Amino acid sequence: MRINKYLAECGFASRRASEKIITDGRVKINGKTVTEFAVSVEEGDFVTVDGKRAEPIHKHIYLMLNKPKGCITTTSDEKGRKTVMDLLGKKFEGKRIFPVGRLDYDTEGLLLLTTDGDLCNRISHPRNEITKTYIAKIENEVSEDELNNIRGGVILDGVKTKHCRVSVLEFDGKITRLEVVISEGRNRQVRRMFETINREVIFLKRVGVGELKLGGLGRGEWRELKPKEIEYLKKV
Ligand code: URA
Secondary structure, eight states, X not given: OBHHHHHHHTTSSOHHHHHHHHHTTOEEETTXXXXXXXXXXXXXXXXXXXXXXXXXXXXXXXXXXXXXXXXBSSSOOTTOOOXXXXXXXXXXXXXXXXXXXXXXXXXXXXXXXXXXHHHHHHHHOGGGXXXXXXXXXXXXXXXXXXXXXXXHOOEETTEEOOOOEEEEEEEOSSEEEEEEEESOOOTTHHHHHHHTTTOOEEEEEEEEETTEEOTTOOTTOEEEOOHHHHHHHHHO
């Protein structure tokens, strides 16, 4: 890439203004002053302006998807099953976008996707205990005693789950609708927590990750995160 374009991508100045910075002799590539803007910058070159390192700002992509049930949370599938990437369409083809954490095949709802590996690691790290809010449906009425078991922690794979919040939103005579808030991200955690009390989760939807909410985003639809949402995630 030409040095004037490179500097513009570093956020220093417009391409035109970058040309002046170059002709003024303020730019060095690998320690050598360059005064011609036709010079190219190669991968691995060390570029400075007035002695300060100039690196391109890579604009990361941050998306929220409402994953429908019946698709898998992966970037590709050997068996040719539908993946969450298929729902993004062509706009991001060739971009290294990956999902943040996982929702199982039958679970729907809020899934974050990004090109920002650092952010992805931070959100997924158990130390950060970012909350995940789910709506779960279970047949028949569920008693407070049963829920207290789940709230206090149950053993999954030999390890107790952390305390979590479970509240009954509604019982319509047939089905109990619950809100479940957990701060871990173990494999199929919500479904397996209820299996320990012999209850089957017949519907599961993630509606929140930390302060981010799914809101009115339609099934299978995605949107870019708002600057405020990105700022929030970076502080988690
Ligand atoms: N808990 C589950 O059981 N499944 C998910 O996909 C997420 C949490």
